[in-house]
Amino acid sequence: MIVCATRGGEGSRAVQRAAVQYARENEVKLIFLYVVDESVYIVDNVMRSALHDELQWLGHTLVKLAQQRGQMAGVTAEMAILEGHFRDQLSAYLRQTKPQKLLLGAPRGTSSNIFGDDEIEQFAFEIGRETGVPVQVVRPEITSS
DSSP, X not given: OEEEEOOSSHHHHHHXXXXXXXXXXXXOOEEEEEEEOGGGOOOOHHHHXXXXXXXXXXXXXXXXXXXXXXXXXXXXXXXXXXXXXXXXXXXXXXXXXXXXXXXXXXXXXXXXXXXXXSXXXXXXXXXXXXXXXXXXXXXXXXXXX
């Protein structure tokens, strides 16, 4: 089984393509994961409920689109939508499910750094170290056609 963390944007489309290709070529189960993380938004209590509902809807929609992309390529994927702090939820999920690989999409504008010291590379290294799960960072400019 492999896990593909997803969100919106070009980086997510790139990592979804890579995950679908890997799952198809290696005949492994694919799970698209989205974490509803309200902590990155500063809103008052009146807006909190609306924010939560919107983020839930967004996550469900993004994962459904990813599943459809997989189906068009002949891969059936499951979905997991979690709530809480992204890093904590991702770490706990990986420890619980023990996938053979996690794929993360790099935000547009990041570039591969030979020292691995950009933010996404550091995050990938730390998550891999914490969970024991190998992490692959996929960059949009590498996989876009």
